[in-house]
Amino acid sequence: MTGARADDRAALITSLDLPTKVALLTGASGFTLVPEPSIGLGELRLSDGPTGVRGLKFSDGRVVALLPNATLLAACWSEQTAYEAGQLLAQEALAQGIHVVLGPTINLHRSPLGGRLFEAYSEDPLLTGRLAAAYVRGLQDSGVGACLKHLVANESETERTTVNSVLDEATLREVYLLPFEIATADADPWSMMAAYNDVNGVPATEQRHVITEIVKGEWGYRGLVMSDWSATGSAAPAATAGLDLVMPGPDGPWGDALVAAVRAGEVSEAVIDEHVERLLRLAARVGALGAPPEPARSFPAPDSAQRRAQLTRLAAQGMTVLKNDAAALPLHRDASVALIGRHAVETIGMGGGSAVVNPPYQVSVACGLTEQMGDRVTVTDGVAVRTRPVPARDGFLTDPRTGEAGVRVTLYDAAGAELEHRHAPAAITAVGMDDDFPGTAASVRLDAVITGGGPVELGAIGVGAWTVRAGERTLTYRLAVSGTGMAEEILAPPSRTDVVDVAAGTALSATVTLPGGGRPGDGYLGAGRFGLVANPASRETVDVIDDAVRAAGDADVAVVVVGLTEEQETESVDKTTLHLPGAQDALVEAVAGAARRTVVVVNAATPVVMPWLPRVDAVLLVGLPGQEAGRAVAAALLGDVEPAGRLVGTFPVDDGMCPAWSVTPVDGELRYAEGRHLGYRGHFAGRASEPAFWLGHGLGYGDWAYSDARVVAGDGTPGVTVTVTNTGIRASREVVQVYYQPPGDDEPVRLAGWRDVTLPPGESARLVVPTDPRVWRRWDTGAGAWQRLTGGELLIARGLGDVRATLPVPA
Template identity: 70%
Template sequence: MAMTHDFAALITSLDLPAKVRLLTGASAFSLAPEPTIGLGEMRFSDGPTGVRGLKFVGGRVVSLFPNATLLASAWDEASAYEVGKLLAEEAMAQQIHVVLGPTINLHRTPLGGRLFEAYSEDPLLTGKLAAAYVRGMQDSGIAACLKHLVANESETDRNTVNSVVDEATLRELYLLPFEIAVSDGGAWSIMGAYNDVNGQAATEQQHVNNEIVKGEWGYPGLIMSDWFATKTAAAAANGGLDLVMPGPDGPWGDALVAAVEAGEVKEAVIDDHLGRLLLLASRVGALGEQRAWPSSLPSPSSVVRREQLTRLAAAGMTVLKNDGGTLPLERSQSVALIGRHAVETIDMGGGSAQVNPPYQVSVLEGLRALLGDKVSVTDGVDVRTRPVPARNGFLTAPSNGQPGIDVTIYDADGNELETRYCSLAKTMIGMDDDFTAPAASARFSGVVAATGPVELGVMGVGSWSTSFDGAFELRVSGGGIGEEVLTPPARTFVVESPGSLLFEATVAFEDMGLYGLVGNMASRETVDVIDDAVRAAAAADVAVVVVGLTEEQETESVDKTTLGLPGAQDALIEAVAGAARRTVVVVNAATPVLMPWLSRVDAVLWAGLPGQEGGHAVAAALLGDIEPAGRLVTSFPAADGASPAWSVTPVDGELRYDEGTFIGYRGYHAGRAPSPAFWLGHGLGYATWEYSDVRLVLGDAPSVTATVKNTGTRPSREVVQVYLRPVEPDEPVRLVGWESVTVAPGESARVTVHTDRRLWRKWNTQAASWDRLADGGEFLVARGLGDIRATVS
């Protein structure tokens, strides 16, 4: 890296231990200042769907955005730029310098538990949207961080798995989104992944980090580790890693100083790492004169945020099926709203993407706000197998009567260290606290207002005693890093509540972890629940069944085992469809689900994980107040196992990417799996379209022009997609460009789609260089590959 004279002088003024100290975090989410060179503290925050701040759980109230796949479904770079700008505002409100996002790993297999954080199965779509998001964020002086470099598409054994990927696949597919976000977006930082790549840890990747990213791409920015991912001193420092997170402990420190003194690492390598850190600091206003933070920014519950988050969520929602103009709903219709997800809408995924929002609007609240008493509601079947902290005010804190719990934390001698109110009925202990002594135990309390049989319980690693269930131990079951935080163990029991029931529990613990109280109504028999739903459906003009996944399936650290809806949700839909005049299914999930009932329902709206305004956004989409003009960002398989790449389970520690570049729609098109239920790019919106006069304009990267006519009755947004089918039989079809246009009913528009020249190349492994695809091939102009409108050679 070519450092400016100023950086070189600052670096030279520090001794080796001082330099190395700056290359490991000072805390869980901050970097140490160095006043002698004018370096201030830098503060990081997780940020895929909201800028959480410095605390993993229970931090300040922040805006909860729609999840990445839902935002990406707009296929709109301007929208992605706006999201980056808004997240920068959320960061500035908390004096955060670096937001840890976007996640730009690909949807290799639909089983990936963390797909909800990532944009798409396509590298061009992912890269272009990520670049726009990065520009939006960094135009406000807040650094984005591309993650996770690289081949990190699943969660099973994520800390030890060796992803085996051939060089052509690595460069043409998995590195391409990073390359685009670096070249087109100018991202200031990148995060190295947990996994190994071809036998070498991502944090030690001489080939990827040094030769490709910093070498071939000329990347001047910083590469940091994922949290706790770095295992070595010399190997990681020499392998291109610039910063170890979190701190203050880690594998560098004295060990890295010793490695330099022993000649295992050149001091020039340390200087390069520090130069990149200082460049980042100068970009975010933490070097020299410290940046001034704006004092007036929209609050998470402000009117402006409500409009932005509702519009962004609804615009990405995707109409998968709409027979007979069932959607949009008419305001005169009576609606039977059915399903657990209708009353407890899932607005965010699990793991490090979680934030503390001001509220989460359910679909019930959203529809009732627009239709009032025309909406009846029937709770659905159970959708979870694992207990979760109490939601929606089921438990209230004795201290203030607000939704949540009270927690008092003690040291080993029983002295009180802190009492805190936790609105989420859960809290992190030991990770980001600053107590006067080590925490050893805690007391939890909450009040149950409900009457009747209720399920109560506790979650977290330790020795528990409760006011209803005696004493017991809870321990983690697996060996994954962070299990006590990401998937803590729980135990529940059913008691009869007379109303205003005090629930107390104490725990003695040994280390950090996530702790909380479980609380909800006890489960009812499935047959009784479905009977209630059938009666409600038969009595209404239209039944809207809201089904989906939860953070059990869509979470960091755990992959899915099936695409089937959990519990008896399929049976619920079948029964309702048999009784209702018309049936609309809303899928509250970020990733593909199986739809064995598809032929028996009238309409399907895919709603993603829609953020804090989720219910308002679903209601606006169902009623057509905002057109759900989304297009799928990943193909939906027709059955479990029926995708070009499926397994996420390593064999002998290895996960082999043997499908090469034929993932998702590329593999389906090549016949490597049965046709999908829905292709990438599919989405009906609320209009119909005619395509005409499709022409090819030649050049280094050709363009395609077409006239599109809105043959529907409403203004609508069309996304014109162009795919290239190369002449080489071993090269997959690939998306090469897209363009959107909004057209009034009966009107036409001329659209030009510029293709991206980076999709015209293939990696020559023998020559270790790029070749251009052979001339010829065909352009497919399409609304997804299941609806090709024109072919031009």
């Protein structure tokens, strides 16, 4: 019954009693839905998927491909690229028997402090919506469902499960709902996810105005609306508001409580039937209704040559050249390069939280550039960039049984009986999540061999009472969560370390006794992540910088790699500053003073402050480039792939210098006081100072002339036509951007359309750029309706910091 018609689904629903129907509306486990053999409904399988399809296990799962992060993919300003990413993720999902990928994330970059912005595309609703629609088509054309998230006004992580986002109706519709509206109209996503936060005093999972009146009513959305994980706090209010599915399972607020609410007349059974019908429609669309489960299909392996080339290209082409004085980039292959920085040797390929996957490897910039340039490259480690310890890496610990990098993990129940032993390649493991053995783990033992000697930062990560032994040295810790964040045991487990002198080959063992015997209680979730810290101890900052200065002075060019880490770009935590962590700014300043030429590579997905910008020759923003990070950065630096990205968000000059800044609720409320003037819109209107870089900025490796710009009639809205000429010496890709500035002081400028073109040097092309009709309107709150905007100007630009033509809109 794959693709079952509505009347077929109605007959199936009629055959079910009320408790069975309600049981279908809560997950069966963390990432599966309840099957019902009597109607041919199989198990639906869901997976997180911002940058890879992790599968059913939150940790220690299958090895999968790690894609470039969302902002890096979006920086291509290419619907074709977004579609390709969706297709790639669909293949990864089908290989695992996954039916729905929980993405794309289409919340906007409201404040640059948002910790989870790396998962979302942009600060602009049109750019976000159009790219999301292409991504959705890429997934669903292959039979895998997409899930738009998080509905709605969910742009920060501080107090994320209780915060009340306060915004007016015009801002809600014109800005924060617009990406959802565009993706719904253009791609018909098969599911959406309601967020944790409240919106104007009503939980997102109980938002009848948003879910039922707007999404299902005005937009005619036929898909399923599920909750974010553990976001639902009620039975009747959420069910009557339009929420179709509560996740995760098997426990939840519905079940018997929802059955009782129906029998008490608080919820109509027709409401339950409508939820089940949407669930069955989703099942039919993904092939889980009325047909035997399809066997997992074979696709290119995550570490195959095909994936390596594809992921390198996807990452490199979205990297953005922010500055390039005197053609410092691309690098000359015969130049000597001093590669400097902690991010050069420990390149960050993904953000933290639910975006984390288990890739086959992650290539550092040091490895990638050395592969291409050999001994022309010298590598110098940089200053410390983290405040929290990280698990052992780079083979510093090995499994005593197999000799592989990582640790040996053994789990025991409360009686001391062994439940499981396994290898953990990342020296950290999850316990209490997705466990598939009988019994409850009450203690964990981790064993390893230390491969490097000398002063070592040694310690533990995870909640519980620890005993760590290295040779004759014993350390004891009692670690607990701070209580300031959701699921800290999993997303930000506590840690402690000491510096210990050890010899290479020393045996290391650690045992942790879990709170309450591993069972939930007293604030413990009954699940957590546990690992061993064992890494070379940090050196004094002044010594590190001295080494970097000497290396820079001996080379033709210094490439300094700086950036953020999963401490800043992660689920559950927002940033407090845009300044680089540690002494990275001092490192760049010192190197720039010593080097003949200085290129800075910024390994971050979101804006950072660059006080050293006037003193360096070039800046390349590389995002979080995924498993092929180092190879992609090398390809961009050397010009093998043009880094033709354009910024998807505005970079302020310093902290606080943007239209929306604070992400900290006041008395539980986060007011969107900037209204429709977020990001570049507020800067352009003079509501914030001139930014360092505008949305849409990006130099690539070409130079461009614009001429003969005109307004032309479009399909309901005007467009523009313009001639662009590549005046540089290399083939290059240009992104022609069109912005609409309506008349009136209160109407913000907004991106209205764009088009890209790739030309060899000296060639010209005449382009027509249509504008999207959904930006030519305003919400009239008094009338409760849309009104068409007329008049104003169209701006043709390479980002709003480089407007090439201003054209009046004909009356």
